[in-house]
Amino acid sequence: MASIGKIARRTFLIGAAAIAGGVAVGYWYVSRPYDNPLEDDLAEGEATFNPFVKIASDNIVTVIAPRAEMGQGISTTLAAFVAEELGVPLEELTVEHGPTSFAYYNGTMMEESGPFPWFDDSLLASIARDAFSTVGKVLGLQATGGSASTRDGFERMRQAGAAARHMLLAAAADRFDVPAGQLETVGRTVVHKASGKSATFGELAVDAAKMSPPSSVKLKDKADWTLLGKPQKRVDMLAKVTGAPIFGVDVMLPDMLFGTVKMNPVFWQKPASVDLSKAEAVKGVVKIVPLDTTYGHGFGVIAENTWAAFRAADLIEADWGKPDFPADGAAVNEALNAALATDGSRLRDDGDVDVAFADAPADSVLEAEYAVPFLAHICMEPMNATARFKDGKLELWAPNQMPTLVEYLSGAAIGLESANVTAHTTSLGGGFGRREADTTIYAAIMAKEVEGRPVKVIWSREEDVRHDSYRPAAKGRFRARLNQDGLPAALDMRIAAPSVVASVMRRTFPSLSPAGPDGTITQGSHDQPYTIADYRVSGAKADLGVPVGFWRSVGNSFNGFFHEGFMDEIATKGGLDPVEMRRKLMAAHPAAVKVVDKVAEMANWGEPLPAGRGKGFAFTLSFGSWVGEIVQVAETDAGIRVEKVWIAADVGTAIDPGIIEAQLTSGAIFGLSAAMGQEITFANGMVEQSNFHDFDAMRIHQCPEFEVAILENYHRMGGVGEIGTPPAAPALANAIFALTGKRIRALPLSREVSFA
Amino acid sequence: MRLTVDGREIEIDPDPEMPLLWALRDLAGITGPKFGCGIAACGACTVLVDGVPVRSCSLPVGGVEGDIVTIEGLADGDTLSAVQQAWLDEQVAQCGYCQAGQIMSATALLDEVSDPTDEDIDNAMGGNLCRCGTYPRIRAAIKRAAAMKLARA
Numbered sequence: 001m002a003s004i005g006k007i008a009r010r011t012f013l014i015g016a017a018a019i020a021g022g023v024a025v026g027y028w029y030v031s032r033p034y035d036n037p038l039e040d041d042l043a044e045g046e047a048t049f050n051p052f053v054k055i056a057s058d059n060i061v062t063v064i065a066p067r068a069e070m071g072q073g074i075s076t077t078l079a080a081f082v083a084e085e086l087g088v089p090l091e092e093l094t095v096e097h098g099p100t101s102f103a104y105y106n107g108t109m110m111e112e113s114g115p116f117p118w119f120d121d122s123l124l125a126s127i128a129r130d131a132f133s134t135v136g137k138v139l140g141l142q143a144t145g146g147s148a149s150t151r152d153g154f155e156r157m158r159q160a161g162a163a164a165r166h167m168l169l170a171a172a173a174d175r176f177d178v179p180a181g182q183l184e185t186v187g188r189t190v191v192h193k194a195s196g197k198s199a200t201f202g203e204l205a206v207d208a209a210k211m212s213p214p215s216s217v218k219l220k221d222k223a224d225w226t227l228l229g230k231p232q233k234r235v236d237m238l239a240k241v242t243g244a245p246i247f248g249v250d251v252m253l254p255d256m257l258f259g260t261v262k263m264n265p266v267f268w269q270k271p272a273s274v275d276l277s278k279a280e281a282v283k284g285v286v287k288i289v290p291l292d293t294t295y296g297h298g299f300g301v302i303a304e305n306t307w308a309a310f311r312a313a314d315l316i317e318a319d320w321g322k323p324d325f326p327a328d329g330a331a332v333n334e335a336l337n338a339a340l341a342t343d344g345s346r347l348r349d350d351g352d353v354d355v356a357f358a359d360a361p362a363d364s365v366l367e368a369e370y371a372v373p374f375l376a377h378i379c380m381e382p383m384n385a386t387a388r389f390k391d392g393k394l395e396l397w398a399p400n401q402m403p404t405l406v407e408y409l410s411g412a413a414i415g416l417e418s419a420n421v422t423a424h425t426t427s428l429g430g431g432f433g434r435r436e437a438d439t440t441i442y443a444a445i446m447a448k449e450v451e452g453r454p455v456k457v458i459w460s461r462e463e464d465v466r467h468d469s470y471r472p473a474a475k476g477r478f479r480a481r482l483n484q485d486g487l488p489a490a491l492d493m494r495i496a497a498p499s500v501v502a503s504v505m506r507r508t509f510p511s512l513s514p515a516g517p518d519g520t521i522t523q524g525s526h527d528q529p530y531t532i533a534d535y536r537v538s539g540a541k542a543d544l545g546v547p548v549g550f551w552r553s554v555g556n557s558f559n560g561f562f563h564e565g566f567m568d569e570i571a572t573k574g575g576l577d578p579v580e581m582r583r584k585l586m587a588a589h590p591a592a593v594k595v596v597d598k599v600a601e602m603a604n605w606g607e608p609l610p611a612g613r614g615k616g617f618a619f620t621l622s623f624g625s626w627v628g629e630i631v632q633v634a635e636t637d638a639g640i641r642v643e644k645v646w647i648a649a650d651v652g653t654a655i656d657p658g659i660i661e662a663q664l665t666s667g668a669i670f671g672l673s674a675a676m677g678q679e680i681t682f683a684n685g686m687v688e689q690s691n692f693h694d695f696d697a698m699r700i701h702q703c704p705e706f707e708v709a710i711l712e713n714y715h716r717m718g719g720v721g722e723i724g725t726p727p728a729a730p731a732l733a734n735a736i737f738a739l740t741g742k743r744i745r746a747l748p749l750s751r752e753v754s755f756a
Numbered sequence: 757m758r759l760t761v762d763g764r765e766i767e768i769d770p771d772p773e774m775p776l777l778w779a780l781r782d783l784a785g786i787t788g789p790k791f792g793c794g795i796a797a798c799g800a801c802t803v804l805v806d807g808v809p810v811r812s813c814s815l816p817v818g819g820v821e822g823d824i825v826t827i828e829g830l831a832d833g834d835t836l837s838a839v840q841q842a843w844l845d846e847q848v849a850q851c852g853y854c855q856a857g858q859i860m861s862a863t864a865l866l867d868e869v870s871d872p873t874d875e876d877i878d879n880a881m882g883g884n885l886c887r888c889g890t891y892p893r894i895r896a897a898i899k900r901a902a903a904m905k906l907a908r909a
C-alpha cells in the first residue's frame with residue numbers, strides 16, 4: 001500500500017503530461033483517508049475531530065486552513081467554511097496553516113488536467129475530472145495553485161465543521177442526558193435552554209472526539225448560509241496592519257545565522273573557476289558553500305547578519321561559463337520561429353481549417369503575428385527559506401506553495417527521506433506561482449554545513465529577479481477567414497512557447513521526461529467559449545533553456561492577449577462592434593453572454609466618447625470563471641493614462657464577495673503592470689534586469705478606478721485568484737487601438753507608446 | 757550604539773555602514789519593517805525618523821539620529837492608530853508584505869496634510885510598491901483615516 005503511494009508520488013507529479021503512463025490504483029486505496037496529522041501534536045486536554053479542527057480545554061477552537069496564504073484570502077475563506085457549519089463566529093476561531101501532510105491533498109487543482117474545456121459537461125469529461133482528482137488525492141499533493149483552493153475546500157471543510165458540531169452536540173447530549181435535538185450553540189458553548197445546562201466546546205472536546213463521526217452529514221442549504229456569500233473580515237488583517245512576524249523573512253530562531261545565495265547568472269552552468277577570497281574576507285562571514293542542484297549552481301553565503309551575506313555575495317568572482325541555450329533576444333526569436341514552423345499539437349481542431357483557407361478570397365483573410373516576453377514574478381517578499389539540520393533531521397520554515405513536495409525535494413538534496421524532514425509554511429509575501437523548492441533546497445544544503453544552527457537565507461532582489469521561474473516568452477501566428485457578415489468563418493492559431501511542465505520537471509524530477517502535449521501553451525486560446533465552424537489552435541514547444549514556471553494565470557496570461565487581441569482585429573476588419581461580435585460567437589454559452597452584457601452595461605459601452613479617450617474589451621474563461629473586462633484610456637500630456645477598468649466575472653458561486661472583488665482588481669493590475677512595461681531580456685545568456693528600477697510594476701498614481709460585478713449564473717464554481725489577469729492586457733491594447741488607431745501586437749506596450 | 761525605537765532604547769553593535777533596516781531586523785529583532793529591494797525603490801522598509809519617512813534599507817545605521825518609529829510602534833497598546841484602524845476597516849491588505857511601509861508613508865502624509873487630495877496621495881505614496889495591487893483600498897483607507905483623525909481631533 002505504502003509503496004504504491006511512494007511510487008505514485010515519485011513518478012507522477014505535475015499535470016497531464018506527467019501522468020500519461022497511467023497508474024492503476026484500486027478504489028480501496030483511493031478512498032482510504034489519510035491519518036489525521038493533528039493527532040501527533042495535541043496539548044493536554046486538547047482534542048481533534050478531523051484534520052481541520054481541534055479544540056483545546058481552554059476553549060480555543062483552531063481551524064487548519066492548509067493552503068498557502070499569499071494574499072488571496074484563502075485562510076479566511078477556508079475558515080469560514082468550517083465556521084458556517086460549526087456554528088461559531090469567524091472571529092472566535094484561531095486559524096492556522098497547520099502541519100505538512102498528505103491529508104491536505106489538493107484534489108481540485110488537477111481536475112481540469114484532461115483535454116476537456118470547462119464548459120464540457122459530457123460524461124467523458126466528468127469521468128476524466130474524477131480521475132484527475134483521484135490522482136491529486138493519491139499523490140497527497142498538498143499544494144496551492146490553479147485557483148483551486150476554495151473549490152477544493154468547499155465540501156471538505158464544511159463537512160469538517162459539520163462533523164465536529166455533530167460530535168460536540170452528541171457529547172453534550174450524553175452529559176446532560178437530553179436529546180441532541182434540544183441543544184443549541186451560542187458561540188463556543190453548547191446550551192440546553194430548558195434545563196439551563198451548558199458546557200463550553202473546550203469542556204466537551206475530549207469526550208466529543210471519542211464519539212463516532214457521523215457517517216454522513218447534511219450541509220446547510222445555500223439559502224441558510226449566514227457567513228458564506230457575504231464579505232468577511234479577513235482573519236489575517238490585524239497581523240498585517242500591526243507588522244506581526246508572519247512571513248518567511250520574519251522567522252527568528254535561537255542561535256540563528258543569516259545567509260544569502262549567489263547563483264550562476266548563466267542558467268544550469270557550473271562556474272568554470274571561482275575566487276572566493278574577497279567574499280570570505282568580509283567581516284561577519286561564517287562560511288561560503290557551493291550549491292550544486294537541479295535548479296542550478298552557485299554559492300551560499302552564511303554570515304552573522306544578512307547585510308554581511310549580501311556584501312560577500314557581491315564580491316564572489318567567477319567565470320560563470322557560457323550559455324547552452326539561446327543567449328539573447330534575437331536567438332530567442334529565432335527559436336520561437338523555428339517552433340512555429342512545426343505542427344505542434346492541436347488541443348482544438350473543429351471543422352477543417354485547411355479546407356476553409358484553401359479557397360479563401362485574399363481580401364477575406366486576416367493575418368497577424370503576436371509576441372510576448374519573459375516575465376518575472378517579483379513577489380514583494382523576496383525568495384527566502386530558513387533551515388536547521390540537527391541529529392539527522394531537517395526542519396524548514398518557508399513561504400511555499402507545495403509543502404509535501406518541498407519536504408521531499410529538500411530532504412533529497414541532502415540525502416534525507418521525507419520522514420526526516422518537517423516543513424513549516426509561513427505566510428507568503430506574494431506567491432503568484434513562483435514559490436518553488438529552490439529556496440528550501442539551498443537553505444537545506446547550507447544548514448547542513450553548520451549543523452545544529454538554523455540559517456535564514458534571504459535572496460537579494462537582484463538574485464530574485466535573475467533566478468526566477470519566468471513566465472514563458474511566446475509567439476503566435478494567426479489567420480482568420482471572414483464571412484460576408486464580418487464574422488469569422490475560420491480561425492487558425494499557432495502558438496509557440498517553452499513548456500512550463502517540461503521546465504518544472506527538469507528542476508524537480510530531472511530523470512523523468514514528460515510526454516505528450518503541454519496544454520499550458522495554448523491555455524486561454526484553445527478552450528474559449530466561441531463557436532467558429534473551422535477553429536484550430538496548435539501549440540508547439542520551443543525549448544529556450546530558460547527556466548519557466550507558473551506565473552499568475554499561466555498560459556492564459558499570454559493566450560488571453562493573443563486570442564482577444566486578434567478577436568478585436570477580426571471585429572475591426574469585419575466592421576463589427578467587438579462586444580456585439582462576442583455576443584454572436586458566444587451565443588451557445590449563456591453564462592459568457594451574460595458576462596459580456598453586464599460589463600458592457602457597466603461601462604456604458606457604445607456611448608460616444610469625447611476625443612482623446614478610447615475603450616477596449618476582452619474576455620477570457622480561465623480556471624472555471626468567465627471574465628469580461630473593459631479598459632478606458634485617455635491621452636494626456638504625460639502619455640496614455642489608464643483611467644478606468646470595469647470587470648464582470650461569473651464565478652458560479654461567490655463565497656466571499658469582498659475577497660473576490662479584491663482578487664479581480666489585483667489580478668487586473670497584475671496583468672496591466674506586465675502589459676504596460678514589464679519584460680525580462682537576455683544578453684549573453686544572462687538576465688539584464690535586476691531590481692525595481694528596471695522591472696517595476698504599477699504604482700498608485702498609475703492605478704485606474706475599478707468597478708467590479710460578480711455574477712453567479714454558471715452551475716459550477718470557478719476560481720478567483722488568477723482570473724482577473726488574462727483579459728487585462730488585451731483590453732488595454734484594444735483600448736489603445738481605439739484611442740490611437742495603432743494596433744500593438746507585442747508586449748510590453750511601452751515599446752510603442754508611453755504611459756502617464 | 758544606542759537607538760530609540762518605538763519608544764524603547766535599544767543597544768546594538770553594528771558596523772556603522774550597515775543599513776538601518778538590517779540593524780533593526782537582524783540585530784534588534786524588530787521585523788516589522790520589511791526588505792523588498794535594498795535600493796530605496798519599493799518602500800517596504802519605510803520607518804519614521806523624527807517623523808520623517810525614510811527608506812531604512814538605504815540609510816547607514818551609523819548616521820541615524822533621532823527617534824525611530826516602526827509599524828510595531830504605531831498602536832497604543834491594543835488601540836490601533838487611525839491609519840491602522842482605517843486599513844482594518846477598508847480590509848486593505850492582501851499578502852500584506854508591503855503594508856508596513858504603506859502604513860508608515862500614509863502616517864507621515866497625514867501628519868503633514870490633514871486632508872490630502874488624490875494628488876497628495878499620489879505624491880506621498882508613489883514610492884511604495886504593492887505587488888498585490890491594493891491601491892484602490894489604500895486610497896480609500898487614507899481618506900478614511902483623515903476623516904477619523906479630524907473627528908478625533
Ligand code: FES
Nearest residue numbers: 792793796799813
Ligand atoms: S527595501 Fe527599502 S525601499 Fe525597498
Ligand code: FES
Nearest residue numbers: 851852886887888
Ligand atoms: S499587499 Fe501584497 S504587496 Fe502589497
